[in-house]
Amino acid sequence: MKIKQKYILIVFALSLFQLTTGIKTVAQEAIKVQDKCLYHFDDLKRKQTWTESYNGAGLHFIDFPSSSFIEAYFGKNNGSFVKYYDSENSFNYGLRSSSYTKIKNTTFFGKVDYNNFIGKEMTNSGLIYPERYLMNVANDNPAEKRKESYKLNGGFATPIAKKLLFGFQINYETANMAKMKDLRHQTKLLDFETTAGFIWSKGHFNFGANYYYRKFHEEVVFSKVTDDEALFNGYLYKGLWFGIFDDWANEALNLSRPFTDVLNGGSAQIEYVKDNFRFHNEITYKFQEGITGPGADRAYSESQADILEYKGILQYEQDNLRHYLRLKSKYEDAVSFDKVTNSERIGGITVVYYYGLNKAFSRRNYNINAQYELAIGSLKCNPDWNISAEYNYLSTASQSSLIAPFYFSQDYQIHSFAGMARKNFLFDKGMIDLSLSGGYSNGSGDRLSRHVSPGASGQISEDIIPDHNSELLKREYEYMTSGKAFGEIGFRFSRFVMGRNYEGALYVDASYAMTKASKAIYHDSDNSQVFKISVGYSF
Amino acid sequence: MKNKIIILSIMALIGIISSCQNKLDDLISDNPYSQGIRKLNISLIYPENFQHEKKAGAQITIINPTNGAEYNLLSDDQGKVSVDLQYGFYRVSVTDKGTPISGAIPLFNRTIDQIRLTDTLTGNMNLNIELFLSYAGQLLIKEVYYRGCTGTDNKTFQYDKYLSIYNNSNDVAYLDSVCLGTVEPYNAPTKPSYWTYINSEGQTVIRDTIPIIEAVWQFPGTGTSHPLLPGEEAVVALSAAVNHTILRPMSVNLDVPGYWVCYNQRYTNANYHPSPGPNLANHWLDLLWKEGTATAYPFSTSSPAVVLFRIPEVGAQAYVNNPANRSRRPASTSSTEYVMIPSAWVLDGVETFDRETKNKRMPASIDATYILMDNEDRYLGKTIHRKIDDEATAKAGGRIVYMDTNNSSNDFYIRDSQSIKE
Numbered sequence: 001m002k003i004k005q006k007y008i009l010i011v012f013a014l015s016l017f018q019l020t021t022g023i024k025t026v027a028q029e030a031i032k033v034q035d036k037c038l039y040h041f042d043d044l045k046r047k048q049t050w051t052e053s054y055n056g057a058g059l060h061f062i063d064f065p066s067s068s069f070i071e072a073y074f075g076k077n078n079g080s081f082v083k084y085y086d087s088e089n090s091f092n093y094g095l096r097s098s099s100y101t102k103i104k105n106t107t108f109f110g111k112v113d114y115n116n117f118i119g120k121e122m123t124n125s126g127l128i129y130p131e132r133y134l135m136n137v138a139n140d141n142p143a144e145k146r147k148e149s150y151k152l153n154g155g156f157a158t159p160i161a162k163k164l165l166f167g168f169q170i171n172y173e174t175a176n177m178a179k180m181k182d183l184r185h186q187t188k189l190l191d192f193e194t195t196a197g198f199i200w201s202k203g204h205f206n207f208g209a210n211y212y213y214r215k216f217h218e219e220v221v222f223s224k225v226t227d228d229e230a231l232f233n234g235y236l237y238k239g240l241w242f243g244i245f246d247d248w249a250n251e252a253l254n255l256s257r258p259f260t261d262v263l264n265g266g267s268a269q270i271e272y273v274k275d276n277f278r279f280h281n282e283i284t285y286k287f288q289e290g291i292t293g294p295g296a297d298r299a300y301s302e303s304q305a306d307i308l309e310y311k312g313i314l315q316y317e318q319d320n321l322r323h324y325l326r327l328k329s330k331y332e333d334a335v336s337f338d339k340v341t342n343s344e345r346i347g348g349i350t351v352v353y354y355y356g357l358n359k360a361f362s363r364r365n366y367n368i369n370a371q372y373e374l375a376i377g378s379l380k381c382n383p384d385w386n387i388s389a390e391y392n393y394l395s396t397a398s399q400s401s402l403i404a405p406f407y408f409s410q411d412y413q414i415h416s417f418a419g420m421a422r423k424n425f426l427f428d429k430g431m432i433d434l435s436l437s438g439g440y441s442n443g444s445g446d447r448l449s450r451h452v453s454p455g456a457s458g459q460i461s462e463d464i465i466p467d468h469n470s471e472l473l474k475r476e477y478e479y480m481t482s483g484k485a486f487g488e489i490g491f492r493f494s495r496f497v498m499g500r501n502y503e504g505a506l507y508v509d510a511s512y513a514m515t516k517a518s519k520a521i522y523h524d525s526d527n528s529q530v531f532k533i534s535v536g537y538s539f
Numbered sequence: 540m541k542n543k544i545i546i547l548s549i550m551a552l553i554g555i556i557s558s559c560q561n562k563l564d565d566l567i568s569d570n571p572y573s574q575g576i577r578k579l580n581i582s583l584i585y586p587e588n589f590q591h592e593k594k595a596g597a598q599i600t601i602i603n604p605t606n607g608a609e610y611n612l613l614s615d616d617q618g619k620v621s622v623d624l625q626y627g628f629y630r631v632s633v634t635d636k637g638t639p640i641s642g643a644i645p646l647f648n649r650t651i652d653q654i655r656l657t658d659t660l661t662g663n664m665n666l667n668i669e670l671f672l673s674y675a676g677q678l679l680i681k682e683v684y685y686r687g688c689t690g691t692d693n694k695t696f697q698y699d700k701y702l703s704i705y706n707n708s709n710d711v712a713y714l715d716s717v718c719l720g721t722v723e724p725y726n727a728p729t730k731p732s733y734w735t736y737i738n739s740e741g742q743t744v745i746r747d748t749i750p751i752i753e754a755v756w757q758f759p760g761t762g763t764s765h766p767l768l769p770g771e772e773a774v775v776a777l778s779a780a781v782n783h784t785i786l787r788p789m790s791v792n793l794d795v796p797g798y799w800v801c802y803n804q805r806y807t808n809a810n811y812h813p814s815p816g817p818n819l820a821n822h823w824l825d826l827l828w829k830e831g832t833a834t835a836y837p838f839s840t841s842s843p844a845v846v847l848f849r850i851p852e853v854g855a856q857a858y859v860n861n862p863a864n865r866s867r868r869p870a871s872t873s874s875t876e877y878v879m880i881p882s883a884w885v886l887d888g889v890e891t892f893d894r895e896t897k898n899k900r901m902p903a904s905i906d907a908t909y910i911l912m913d914n915e916d917r918y919l920g921k922t923i924h925r926k927i928d929d930e931a932t933a934k935a936g937g938r939i940v941y942m943d944t945n946n947s948s949n950d951f952y953i954r955d956s957q958s959i960k961e
Contacts, residue, residue, distance in 0.1 A: 231914060244606060246894065247914045272544060279544060310555070312548065327552070331559045340605060340627045344653075344731055356626030356658030358575055364566045366559040397563040401571035403608040404625050409567045453572040456623055464608045 038382035038431070038505075041069045041098065041538055046373075047324060047380065049280035049313045051100075051109075054267040055197035055210040057167025059100070059107040059157035064381065068099035071509075071536025077119075079528030081484075081517055084476055085130050087119030087145070088524070098153075109169075111153040117177075119145050124235075124472065126185045126220040126255065128177050134303050134336035134361050135292065136237040137220055137255040139248060143181035149189070150174050165199040167210070182224045183232035183248055185255075191216040199269070208269035212286060219258040222248065235469065238301075239336065239361025240400040240410055240448065241476075245467040257300060261290035265307070276317045284309040288334070298341075302357060305334035322375040322383070329368045336361045338402075358401075365396040377424070382431070384424055390439070392416040402466040405456030412445025412481050422490075430505070435490035443481030448473060475522040482520065488513035497537070504539030576623045577656040578663040583618035583633060585647060586672040592647065593618040597635035598949070600908060603627050607895035621663075629654040630899070632907045633668055634946040644675045646945050648907035650899060652731055653743035671904040675943040676887045677712045678847060681705035681772055681925050683889060684957050686912060687840050688789035688920040695918040697840050698811055699790045700777040701798075703959070704847065705925070706767040707941055714767055715760025717886065718848050718855060719775065719801070719824065720751035723868070723877050727842035727890070727897035727909070733869050734900070745902045749846065749885070750866065750877030753837055755859055756801050756824040770938045774959055775824065776800040777838045780815040789920040791957045794818050801836055803829075811835035828859040830876055839891075840917065844900045846888035848880050889947045891923060908948040916953060923947075924954035 044067055045051050050058025074093040082088060094115035101108045121142040128147065130136045155169035175189040197210020224232065234248030234255050246253040265286030272279040286307040293300035307330065314325040337357035343350050369392045377384035394414045401407040418439030425432045490511035497504050510533040520526035581599060585592050597614040605627055612620045614635075630652050637645035647670035656664060680702055687697035702719075706712040723734070734746045758765060767773055776793040780800035783790035793800070796818045803826035806812045812835060815823065838845075850858045858864050858878075865876040888905040893913055910923045931940035942950040 281548075314545075329552075329555065331555075331562070333562065340625075342605070342628055353628070353655065354657070355628065355655065356575065358625045358627070359571050362566055362569075362571065364563045366556075366563060368556065395560060395563055397566045399566055399569065399571055403603075403606060404572045404576060404623055407571050411563065411567055453570055453576075453623070456572075464610060466606065466608070 038379060038426075039064070039067045039538055040382060040433075041067050043383075043386070044381055045100070047315070047322070047375070049271060049278050049315060052311065053208070053269060053280075053282055054169075054195045054212055054284055055167055055199060055208045055269055055282075056109075056155040056169035056195055057157045057165040057197050057199040057208060057210070058269070059109055059155055059167055060105075060159070060165050060199070061206075062100055062102075062107060064100070066099070066101040067538070068097070068101070069536050069538040070097040071095070071507075071534045073532065073534035073536075075530065075532045077528065077530050079515075080524035081479070081515060081520055081526055081528040082523075083479060084472055085122070085125035085127075087122045088528075089121065090117065090119035092117040106156055106158040109153070109155045111151070113149075113151040115147075115149045115151075117145075117147040117149070119147075122179070126187060126222065127218050127259065128175055128187050128189045129216075129218070132216065132261070133259055133290065133292075134239055134334055134363065135243070135301060136235075137222070137257065138235040138237060139183040139185070139222065139255075140233050140235065141181070141183055143179050143184075145177055145179050147175055147177035149176075163201040165201075167195075167197055167199070169193075169195045182226055182230070183222060183234075184225060185220055185222045187218055187220045189216070189218050195267075197267070204272055204274050206269070206271040206273065208267075208271075208282075210267050210269075212263065212265040212267060212284065214263040214286075215261070217258060217260045221256045224248070237469070238338070238400070238402060239363070240398055240408055241469040241473040242400045242402050242408065242466045243469075245469070257292050258294070259290065259292050261288055261303075263288045263307075278313070278315040280311075280313040280315070282309075282311040284311075290336075293339075298352075299339050301336055301338055301360065303334065303336035305332055307332045317380070320376060320378055322380060324371075324373040324375070326371045326373070327369070329366075331364075331366050333364045334362070335359060360402055361398070361400050363396065363398045365394065367392070367394045369393075382424055382426075386420070386422040386435075388420045390416075390418040390420075392418075392441075394443075396445075403464050405453035406465055407451050407453065409449050409451065410445070410447060410477070412443050412447075412477070414441060414443035414480060416441035418486075430493065430495040432494075433490070433492040435488070435492075435511075437490075438485070438487035440483070440485050442483040445481060447477045471522065478517075478520065478522045483518040484515055485518075486513065486515040494538075502539065504537055506537050507535070509534045509536075572623065572625070575626060575658070577626070577660055578621055579624050579629070579654070579656065580621045580663055580665045581614075581619065581631065582665070582667045583614055583635075583647075584667055584669045585618070586670060589637060589645065589647070589672065592635070592637045592645070597633055597647070598946075600632045600634075600948070602630045602632070602895070604630060604896045604898065609895070624656055626656055626658055629656065631666065631668065632903065632946070633670060634903075634907045634944055634949060635670065636944055644943075646673045646675060646943075647671070648673065648903040648945050650903040650907050651744065652735070652899065671902070673904045673945055675707075675945075677706060677708040677710065678714075678717065678767070678886050679705045679707045679925065679941055679943055680845060680847060680887050680889050681941060682922050682954070682958055683843070683845060683891070684791070684920075684922040685777075685838060685840055685843055685891070686917045686919070686921055688787060689918045690787040690789070696783070696787055696790060697918075698779040699783045699787075699793060700838055700840070701774055701791065701793060701957075701959070702777065702845060703772045703774050704767070705772045705941060706769050707943060709769050709935065709938075711769070712767045713760070713763055714758040714765040714773055715762050716849060716855060717758045718827065718850060719756040719758075720754065720846055720848070720878070720880075721838060722844035722846060722888075722890075722900045723750040723752035724900070725752060725837055725839045725843065727844070727892045727894075727900065729897060731898045732900050733871065745899060747882050747902050747904065748879045749882060749901060749905070750868075751846070751880055752877055753831060753833060754801075754829045755827040755855075755878055757827050757855055758799070759821075759823075759825050769935075774798045776815075776819075777836065778811045779813050780819050781813060789956075791959055795959075798822065799824055801826075805829055806834060806836055808835035827856055828878055841893040841914075842891045842897065844888065844890040844906075846880070846901075846905065847886040848884045849886060850880070850884060887943075889923065889951065891947075893917075903945070905945065907944075907946040910947040910951040910953075912953050920956050922954045922957050923951045924958060925950055926952055 096113035098111035157167035171193040193214040199208040267284040288305040290303040291299040340355035373388035375383035420437035422435035494505040601610040782792040925941040
C-alpha cells in the first residue's frame, strides 16, 4: 500500500504546532519544571471526570494546565488465540501525538495518529471493524492484509457566559485496507463523530447536555486478479454465522458493497463536586440506522439499534491517597433486516419489485464494567503506586431468523476480573515505571439452539436450514467464553529534559502481554502475545 | 448527602441491570416470525376428466430463489396445502402421478414463478394451481454429461460432452426424425425468462411453446431405420466423437460403434468438431437449422436445458425453414431467431441449474423443476443421470425402468462419473 506522504506531513506539522504551543503555555502558567517532567499523559487523562465524556465542554475541568506527548510506536502480535478476523502474526507501527492545553479560559484537546499495519494469514472478514455491523462479507482464503489509518481527534471548551460552558469535539478516522492475494478485497473506511454540548454550574453541581452524531462507512470491493479458473468461496454472513455461501462471482454472490451507519443521540451529565469529592454521571442514548448496498432505495439490508450508556465516576482525592471508582454500562438492542427486492424486464423496461423487510438477525447485549483505582503518593501527575482492580460482565443474546420456520439463538455471559499495579521509581535525572497486571475471564451459555416457529410443524424440512459456518461459530464462542488468563508486564524509562524554555521527558515504553486459554479446541493454539514499544517525548 | 446519592445510585443500577437482563431473556423466547409472515394457501386443480385424481400426496415444492430455501410439502386429501412464508418471491412446482390408463401413466405438473408475498398484502394469499397433463415418455434422456473434466495436465476439458437417450418402454422405439436442441438461453438465467406471460391471476407463466437456440439436430432415417429396443440406449456426442481417454483418463471414449455425433461442416472449429472416425459412419445427426456464426455447437457447460422432440407436421425441415415458426426474443432488438417448438411435441426434456437462485426456461409440462449441479462439481467428469424406478423395474421383469415424472429434481441425481465408462 502506498503511503500517503501528505498525511505524514500533516502529522508532523501538528506535532510541531503542539510543541511550540506547549512551550509557550508552560511559560504562561509558570508550572514547576519538576512537575512537568513527571507528567504521565494517559494517567492524568484517566484521572479526570470529564475527559471520557461525550460533552466536550467538560474539557474545561481538567486540573492541569497542559500535557502533551509525541511518540513513535511499534507493536507485534503473535499467537492463534485471537478473534476470527485478526492475524496470528502481525505488526504495526506509527506516529501519534496528543495534547491538552489551556490557553486563557479555553481548553483544547487534539490527537493525531498515523498507523501502518501488516498482518499475515488474515481471513473471514472483508470489513475493517466487523463487530460494528450485524452482517459481514468474507472469503476464507488466508492472505496478507495491509492497512493504513489516520485518526484525528480534536475538541475545545470555552465559557460563553457566567457558569455556562460550551464544548465541541470531533473524532475522525480514515483507513484503507487491502488483501494482497486472491480473493482480494480493498476496504475503505471513513468514520466521523462529533458532539456539541453545554455545561451549567450551580452550587456543588455541574449539569451538562450534548448532541451526538456519528457516521461510519466502510466500502468493500472484492476482486480476482489472476486469470484462471480457480474458484473462491464467498460468504455473506448475516449473524451467528448463518448466511449465504457460494462461489464468489459478481453475478452470483456479489460481496462488494458499502456499509453505512448513522447514529444520532444525546447525553445528559450531572456532577456533584464538593471539596476533594467528585461524583460524575453521564447517561447517553443513541439511535443507530444502517444500510448495506448502493443506497436507500437499492439497499440490500437495513439495520437499526437503540443504545443506552451510563458512565459514572466517583473520585475522592486526598494529599497522599486518591480513590477512583469508575462504572461503565452499556445496553444495545440491534436488529437487521434483509430488504427483499428483485428486478424483472417487462416489455423492455427493468422493473424493481419491493417485497418487504425480513428480520434476519437480532442481538441484545449488556455490559457493565466497574473499576476501583487507588493512587498513592503526593503527586497526582506521578503517584508512587497505582493499584487497581476491575470487574467486567458481558451478557449477550442473539437470534438468527433467515428462513421460516426455523430460527436459532445464542446467549452467553462472561465474567472478567483483573488487577494492576504500577510502581514509579524517581531519580534525579529520570524515572522508571514498572507495571504488572493480570486477570482471568470465563463465560458460559448456550452456543446455539434451534427453534421452530409455533404452528409450523407441517412444513418442517431440514432442507430449509440456511448455510451455516459452524466452525467459525464454535471458534468465536470458544474465544468469548473459554476460561482464559491474561497478564501484562510493562517498563517505562523517562529521562528528564529541562532547559530555559522547555521541560519534559524523553521516554521509552515497552510492554509484553499474553493471553492463555485453559482449553482451545477450535483455535490453532491456546495463547497470543502482544509486544509494544514506543519512543517519545512528553511535555 | 453523599451517602444518599450513592445508595440511590446503587439501587438504580440494580434496577437497570435486572431490566436489561430481562430484555435479553425476552429476545431468546421471542418468535421472530410473529411478524413479516404471509400464509400461502395452495389449491390444486386437476385437468378435466382427472378430478378423481385429487388425493393426498401430490408433491409441492416452494423455492425462494433469493436465498435458495426449498419447502417440500405434500397436499392433503383435498389437494390443498398451506405454508407460512416470509416476504419475497417464490417459485411453486407441483408434480403428481395418476392412475395408469392403458399402460400410460398420466403426469400432472405445473410450475408457477413469481409468487409475490409483499408487506402490502393484507391477509393470506390464495393460489389455485391448474395442473397440466402429460404422459410418461417412451424415449428418455437418461444421462447428460456437460460439466467437463480435468486432464492429467490439470487443464480443464470440455470437448467430450454427450447425452444418452434411453428406451424406457416395453416397445421398440425408433430414433428416426427425433430432434435434439437446447432451450434459450444457453445458461439458466439469473433473471426470469423473457419467454413468459402474466396470466389472468397475475401469475408469471413460462410459455408453452419453447424457443430452441442456435441449432436443431435430427436423427436421420426413414422411420424405422434406427430402432432402439426396450432398455437400449443411444449415446450422442455433442462435440468431438473421438477417444478422449488417451490423454485424459477422466474423460470418455466417444468413438464407439453405435454412438451418434452432432457433426456438420458448418461448425468449423476442429477442436470441438473433428471429423468423426469410421466407427460412427452414418451416425451423424442432421443439422436441420443453424442460427448465427458460431463455429462450434454451443452446449452450456454450466446449465443447459436440453429437449428431445419430434416435429409431426409438414416435415421437420419445412417447419424450421418457415419463418412463421421462428421468433425473436420478446421485447428485444436483437435479430437472433429461435425455432419455436410446442411443448406437446417434446418427448423429453431436462433443465439443469448451476445455482439454486437461477430461473427456469421450461414449462412444467416438460420439466416441472430442475436438477442442480453446482460449480463445485464441474470439471470432475460428473453427469446428471436418471434414477431407477425400482417398482417399475420389478414389474418389467428386471429390465431397468427409469423414473419419469417430468420433474427432474425427482427423476435425476448427480453421478460421480460417466456411465458409459463402465
